[in-house]
Amino acid sequence: MARVEFRNIRKEFVDDNKGTFTAVAGSDFVINDKEFVVFVGPSGCGKTTSLRMIAGLERQTSGDIIIGDRVVNNLHPKDRDIAMVFQDYALYPHMTIRENLSFGLKNLKKPKAYIEQKVSQAASILGLESMIDRKPRELSGGQRQRVAVGRAIVRDPQVFLFDEPLSNLDAKLRVQMRVELSELHKRLEATIVYVTHDQVEAMTLGERIVVMNNGIIQQIASPTELYANPQNMFVAGFIGSPPMNFIDVQKEGNVLRMEGGAFTIPDSMAGALSKYDNRHLILGIRPEHITGEDLPGTTNLDYKYSTKVQVVEHLGSENLVYFRVGNRTVTAKVHPETTGYPGMDKTFIFNFDKVHFFDPETEQRIDW
Template sequence: MALVEFRQVRKQFIDQNKKPFTAVEGSDFVIQDKEFVVFVGPSGCGKTTSLRMIAGLEKQTSGDIIIGDRIVNDLHPKDRDIAMVFQDYALYPHMTIRENLSFGLRNLKKPKEYIEQKVREASNILGLDHMLDRKPRELSGGQRQRVAVGRAIVRDPQVFLFDEPLSNLDAKLRVQMRVELSELHKRLGATIVYVTHDQVEAMTLGERIVVMNQGVIQQIASPAELYANPKNMFVAGFIGSPAMNFIDARVERDRIIVDGGSFGLPEDVAARLSAYSGKEIVLGIRPEDIYGDDFAPGVSTEHRLQARIQVVEHLGSENLVYFHVGNRLVTAKVHPETQGYNGLSKEFILDLRKCHYFDPATQERITGK
């Protein structure tokens, strides 16, 4: 296995109007040997372009790409010692699973005994032993995806690349395959670069996550760090489900004013926001840190917000309550026994210990440093 490094990598395309646009802007990062790193972001953010540049399917406009101890800028994809798993499986329908698994090795003219050993190892790891003589059409979506992964495993590459491999599966199969991919990473000790638009997938699979938007890396961190300390409003709003709420607010010395409430700030927060006294900021709070006033165990009840409930979604283990604060729609994830009805006014309690504060001009989190 090997590390992967981007050094000031930039990728520019020419659109249909013959105007240049930048898909990836000045990326710098290192993926360590045997690390599982996930690229996540909305469509068009540059995550798949980054993956394709690692694979050699796209040529970077500038910068260097390193795999292991080699700069691979000018290496053909087949010479980069990588294996890629695509979204659409890309299996040969006329071949058996055994033939699909061995196809790459047969093309490389590997000895028959070696091919059989590698196919046996991969099919054993992925639970494909009993279906090696079947054709792809006889398999479920999850089984086909395992075959596609197996075809990569038999190559024994330095780096595995996954391009949204679970997006064609139903919700139950996606959960199952996430577990299988995590277990596979542990067994192989492989370097894995994985692309997805699904932040739940990113949070459950990645040891570190690269969050991208409009071709720019916003933050690289562990799932826990991204959740607890987002660098800016984009990361804060993208990571977490339901998404973080953003509320327009104003700082007045040691208090923060929002539509429907006024709160005294803890000393450390007041010190952090001292430069913003008399100014507008954006308060960020996650839905799980807003409580109905009848279920708020262990939370200070002094920070109360009055709002009119618009919609309640009853999900069994929790309720999602929607209401407006000023022009912002806010979601609260509350106890399932919390009482509240559409159209009625209710008090909600905010856990200010868990709040984040953002500069509305830069959208960066205010750290006070």
């Protein structure tokens, strides 16, 4: 396996009608040997383009891509020692699973005994032994995806590249395949670069996550760090389900005022917010850090906000309660025993140990 490095990578596309479009704007990062790194972001953010540049399917406009100890800028995909699993399984329908798995190695003119060993090993790892002589039409979506992964495994590459491989599966199969991919990474001790638009997939699979938007890397961090300490409003709003709430507040001395209420600023935050006197700020708080006052054991009642409930979603293990603060809808993720119904007057408790503040102009988080 090998490390992957981007050195000031830039990718531009030229459109005859719209001019130059920048898909990736000056990326610098290192994916360590045997690391599982996930690229995540909305459609058009540059994540798939980044993956395709590693594979050699797209040529970067400027910068260097290094795999292992080689600069691969001028190498064809077949010479980069990578294996890619696409969103579409792309299996040969007239071939058995065994033949699909062995096809690439036969093209490389590998010895028959070597091919049989690799195919048998991949089938064992992926639980495909019992269906090795079936054709793709006889398999479920999850089984076909395993075959697609198996074609990559038999190559024994330095780097595995996955381009939204689970997007064609239903919700239950996606959960199952996430578990299988995590176990596969541990078993193979492989370097894996994975692209998805699904932040739940990113959080559950990645050892580190690269969050992208508009061709720019917003933050690279572990799932825990991204969730607890997002660098800006985009990351805070993209990572987490439901996403972080944003509330407009006005700082007046040691008080934060919002429509319908006010909070006293804790001493621990006063210094960091001192330069924002008489200015607008964005307060960020995750839904699980807003609780219902009527739940037994609720503490820290200093940060209460009274309002009317708009909508309640009963999810069994928790309830999502929606209410408004000014022109923003706020979500509280509360205990299922917390009472609430549309139109009800209700008081919520904000956990100020967990809040974030963002500069409204730069949208960067204010450290405190």
